[in-house]
Amino acid sequence: MGHRTPLYDEHVAVGGKMVDFGGWDMPIHYGSQIEEHHAVRQDAGMFDVSHMTVVDVSGTGARDYLRRLLANDVDSIETGRALYSGMLNEGGGVIDDLIVYKGDKDYRLVVNCATRDTDLEWMEQQAGGFAVDIRERPELAMIAVQGPEARAKLAALLDGERRDAVENLGVFAFADCGDWTIARTGYTGEDGVEIILPGHHAVALWKQLADAGVRPAGLGARDTLRLEAGMNLYGNDMDGTVSPLEAAMGWTVKFNEGRDFIGRDALERQKEKGHHRLVGLVLEGKGVLRAHQKVITGDGEGAEFEGEITSGTFSPTLGKSIALARVPAGTKGQVRVEIRKKHLPAQVVRPPFVRNGKTVYKSID
Amino acid sequence: MSEIPAELRYRTSHEWVRVEDDVAVVGITDHAQDAMGDLVYVELPEVGQVLATGEEAGVVESVKAASDIYAPVSGEIVAVNDALEDEPELVNNEPYGNGWLFKIKMADSGELKEMLTADQYQEQLDSE
Numbered sequence: 001m002g003h004r005t006p007l008y009d010e011h012v013a014v015g016g017k018m019v020d021f022g023g024w025d026m027p028i029h030y031g032s033q034i035e036e037h038h039a040v041r042q043d044a045g046m047f048d049v050s051h052m053t054v055v056d057v058s059g060t061g062a063r064d065y066l067r068r069l070l071a072n073d074v075d076s077i078e079t080g081r082a083l084y085s086g087m088l089n090e091g092g093g094v095i096d097d098l099i100v101y102k103g104d105k106d107y108r109l110v111v112n113c114a115t116r117d118t119d120l121e122w123m124e125q126q127a128g129g130f131a132v133d134i135r136e137r138p139e140l141a142m143i144a145v146q147g148p149e150a151r152a153k154l155a156a157l158l159d160g161e162r163r164d165a166v167e168n169l170g171v172f173a174f175a176d177c178g179d180w181t182i183a184r185t186g187y188t189g190e191d192g193v194e195i196i197l198p199g200h201h202a203v204a205l206w207k208q209l210a211d212a213g214v215r216p217a218g219l220g221a222r223d224t225l226r227l228e229a230g231m232n233l234y235g236n237d238m239d240g241t242v243s244p245l246e247a248a249m250g251w252t253v254k255f256n257e258g259r260d261f262i263g264r265d266a267l268e269r270q271k272e273k274g275h276h277r278l279v280g281l282v283l284e285g286k287g288v289l290r291a292h293q294k295v296i297t298g299d300g301e302g303a304e305f306e307g308e309i310t311s312g313t314f315s316p317t318l319g320k321s322i323a324l325a326r327v328p329a330g331t332k333g334q335v336r337v338e339i340r341k342k343h344l345p346a347q348v349v350r351p352p353f354v355r356n357g358k359t360v361y362k363s364i365d
Numbered sequence: 366m367s368e369i370p371a372e373l374r375y376r377t378s379h380e381w382v383r384v385e386d387d388v389a390v391v392g393i394t395d396h397a398q399d400a401m402g403d404l405v406y407v408e409l410p411e412v413g414q415v416l417a418t419g420e421e422a423g424v425v426e427s428v429k430a431a432s433d434i435y436a437p438v439s440g441e442i443v444a445v446n447d448a449l450e451d452e453p454e455l456v457n458n459e460p461y462g463n464g465w466l467f468k469i470k471m472a473d474s475g476e477l478k479e480m481l482t483a484d485q486y487q488e489q490l491d492s493e
Contacts, residue, residue, distance in 0.1 A: 033428050203427045220402065220429060286450070288406050288426045314428050316406035320408075340424070 001026065005050035006141050006199040010206050014216060021182060022114035024051040026219055033220035037316045040188055040225055041357050043310075044147035045217035046209050051113040054137040055120070058106035061130035066100065066107055068189030069126055071244055071261055073254040077102055082172045082185055084245045085252050087119070088231055088263030092270060093240040094247065097232060101187060102172055108181070110142070110196075125212050126262065141202035145214060146225075148357060153212045154193065157205075166193055187222060189229025189355045224313050227322060230280060230351025230361075236291055237278060237310040237324055243270055246326060248278035248351070274329055278310065280351040280361055281323040286338050288314050289323035290344070294338040297331045307331065317354045324351065332364045367396040367490070370461055374477055375486035376437045381461065382480060389438050389477075392465040393425060393456060396490055401427040404453040409467055411447040416442065416469065418476055419443075423466060425456065434466060438476045444468040 002025040011018065016027030026048070029036060039045045072085030072203030081176045082101045086094045089179060096115045101108040123134050145154050155166040166180040167176040175185035181196040197205065210216065223233065230248075232238055238247035245253070245267060253267060273306065283289050289312030315322045322331045323346075327335070336343040349361040373381045379397035398404065406426040416422055416436035423434040445467045449455060456464035469493040471477075481489065 028429075029402060032403055034405075037477065224428060286406060287408075288431065314426070318429070 003051070005048055006202040007048045007050065007143075007206055010203060011048065011216070014210075015077075016216070016218065019185065019219075021051065021219060022112070022116075024113060025049060027216070029218040029220045030216050032096075033224065034316045035149060036076075036215060036217035036221035037224050038192055039215040040147045040217055040221060041317055041354070042148065043224055044145065044150040044153050044192075044214045045221070046206070047144040047217055047219075047222055048141075049144050049194070050141040050199070050202065052142055053111045053113055053116040053119065054108045054140050054142070055111060055123070056106055056137055057109060057118065057132055057137045058135070059130075059132040062107055063130045065127060065130040065132045067259055068130075069123065070100065070221070071253045071263060071267075072100075072260060073256055074100060074102055074107065075255065076230065076254060079104055080173055080175065082174055082183055086238075086249055087122070088244070088261070089122075089240055090262060092243040092245075092263040092266030094234070094238040094242060094244060095119065095240055095251070097234050097238070097249070101181065102185065103176065110198075139199055140196050141199040142194060142196050143160075143202060143205060143209075144186055144188075144192065144194045145209060146186045146188040146190050147214075148191055150190070150192040150214065153214050154209065157208045159214060169193070173334055187229070187231055188225040189352055191356065203344060224316055227311055227313050227324070228315050228317055228352070228354040230325070231325070232278075232355060233311055242326075243275065245270055246276050246278065248324075254327045263299070275328055276326045277331070278324055278326050279316075279331060279344040279364065280349040280353060281309070281312075281325050281335065281337065282318070282349055282353070282361065283321040283323075284345045284347060285339065287344055288312065289321045289337060289339070293323075294323045295327055295346075296336040296343060297327055309337065315353060317357075318359060322353050333343070367394065367399055368461070369394065369396075369483045369490075370485055371483045373461070373483065374437075374480035375483065376435065376480060377489060380434060380437045382437050382477070383461075384474075384477065387471050388443060389440070389469045389471050390435075390465050391422075391437055391467055391469060392460055393434065393453060394486070395447050395460045397432075398457050398460045399427065400465070401425065401430060403428050407449040407453045407456065407466065409449065412442050412445060414442045416440065418479075425453075425466075436469060437480060438469060438471050440469040440472040442467055443470045448488075457473045460468045
């Protein structure tokens with residue numbers, strides 16, 4: 001038996017199909033992954049993401065520590081805002097991707113559960129010389145409420161500062177409301193919020209949301225939604241051997257003057273030398289793109305360079321298959337993907353594929 | 366509990382066969398479709414193709430995974446379910462009905478004896 005979130009019984013009670021996910025028993029779907037996906041794109045859905053690891057970083061050295069630890073710069077945001085960043089090793093590879101919330105005095109990080117142990121070990125190891133306190137918060141649960149109607153349905157259940165936060169927070173802003181943290185963030189490409197709250201509050205909120213017509217959605221829909229939104233999945237699209245520059249995360253790396261973040265030298269060398277890039281693919285015909293399929297670029301004349309799909313799926317919104325693929329710089333137009341020994345044409349595009357319910361990808365020609 | 370009709374024969378790889386004279390109608394079981402989740406793509410053999418028992422006959426793909434389909438008996442493909450091209454979800458909704466995959470004209474109906482009965486297939490699922 002794996003770890004269980006406070007919402008485990010709620011998932012089982014409504015037919016959640018439970019699977020092991022990074023040591024946690026989590027719902028992959030509650031009957032139909034595709035219907036859950038559409039609920040989030042068209043109305044409102046909720047995800048139990050309590051398996052994710054919440055780590056608070058406090059102390060007088062917290063700012064300096066995080067400016068060394070993270071490739072993105074916590075100084076680039078105001079208090080009350082959240083930032084997406086990679087945490088890199090000395091070689092520039094991504095140890096994990098995370099969200100950092102900048103509070104009045106302290107910072108909060110939300111990292112992946114599958115990388116929890118290595119993350120915490122690395123963070124402790126790098127803390128030498130900084131006056132910081134690093135504290136995991138396993139007693140907290142996390143619920144993501146996502147979709148065009150998500151904030152309206154959630155706000156109707158709340159009052160006071162919590163309601164105000166849900167209704168008025170800007171994108172990537174958050175508010176501490178008593179013992180809840182409400183953030184206008186998500187992993188779906190739709191409007192919505194993520195709520196970090198004490199584990200013993202989770203069941204009541206989940207039930208109220210269900211009664212208000214917010215549909216429980218599993219990890220399956222979470223994956224197709226994030227891929228349509230062009231968002232990376234750690235372990236698929238990047239890992240310790242892949243730099244953020246090779247994972248379409250260049251925008252999260254701040255090479256500001258004099259800031260010596262871990263991995264900087266390696267990234268600067270890589271920038272000079274050139275590197276592969278992560279692009280989107282849309283399969284033109286029938287079939288399904290999957291991770292590890294080979295991507296054949298070039299025109300067939302002379303040398304052919306190869307790339308690889310890092311995440312692929314059927315896109316319920318587009319009705320065709322999409323993927324993220326790591327390919328040589330300059331890859332554009334049409335490529336071929338090897339699926340069961342056949343070479344099928346796919347269009348090279350710039351993700352996201354879908355945002356706020358609409359198809360938005362642009363081809364790279 | 367998944368449905369396992371008593372009158373069909375089964376393969377350990379989760380295909381079912383319904384015999385209509387010398388033709389075997391082939392699909393995947395309720396258990397298999399449930400385990401795969403929403404199907405989004407089905408690749409079927411060509412009519413006229415001759416397959417040996419256990420040979421790859423096609424692929425079913427759900428949102429999360431692809432799974433090979435094997436010929437449960439040897440023979441010639443005489444029909445494929447074209448409706449699945451636009452409605453692969455028929456396999457989820459009616460795995461033993463409109464979600465059938467292909468029909469194979471059996472070279473040797475004696476091969477059916479090698480297949481599992483409903484009880485034997487149930488036993489296999491129980492032990493998985």
